[in-house]
Amino acid sequence: MHMIGRAALAVRRLFPALVLVLALSGGFVFAQAQQEQFTPQTEDPETFPEGDGRDDTFYTCSACHAFKLVASQGFSRERWDETIDLMVDRHGMAKPEAKDREIILNYLAKAFPPKASPRGFQNPFLKQ
Ligand code: HEC
Structure with missing residues (x-):
C-alpha cells in the first residue's frame, strides 16, 4: 500500500477516538462555563x-x-x-x-x- 493510503487509513481508524476527545473536551469547557455562570456575582x-x-x-x-x-x-x-x-x-x-x-x-x-x-x-x- 502507498504511504498516503496508509496514512488515510490511520486517520480513518483514529477518527472515532478523535471525535470522542473533542466531545469530552467540549463537555469540559461547557462544564467550566456553567460553573462560572453560577458563581454569585458580588457587587461593590x-x-x-x-x-x-x-x-x-x-x-x-x-x-x-x-x-x-x-x-x-x-x-x-x-x-x-x-x-x-x-x-x-x-x-x-x-x-x-x-x-x-x-x-x-x-x-x-x-x-x-x-x-x-x-x-x-x-x-x-x-x-x-
Ligand atoms: C424591598 C425590596 C426593594 C428595594 C429595597 C428596592 N427595590 Fe427596586 N425593585 C424591587 C423589585 C421586586 C423589583 C422588580 C423585580 C425585579 O426586576 O427584580 C424592582 C425593580 C426595580 C427597577 C426596575 C424597574 C423596571 O421597571 O424594570 C428599578 C429601576 C429599581 N427597582 C430601582 C430601585 C432603587 C433606585 C432602589 C433604592 C432606592 C430600589 N429599587 C430598592 C424591589 C426593591
Missing part, C-alpha cells in the same frame, strides 16, 4: 460612579436586587423620585426618612441621568 459600591450618598444608595437599593438594575437606568430626578415611591408602594421597600431620601435621590439623579442621545434628550411622547 466602589464599582459605581463616585458621589455623595453612593454607599447609602447602594446598600438601600441592593437589599432586594442587584444595584446594576439601578445603575443601568438613566432617569430624570422626577423619574427617580417616582421610582423610590414605586419601590415603597409596590415592592415593600422601607420608606426612607426625608433626609435619607434626599441623599439617595441626589445621588441617583446625579450619577444616572437620562442617557444622552446624539440629538440631545428625546421626549418619547413627542412625535416629531
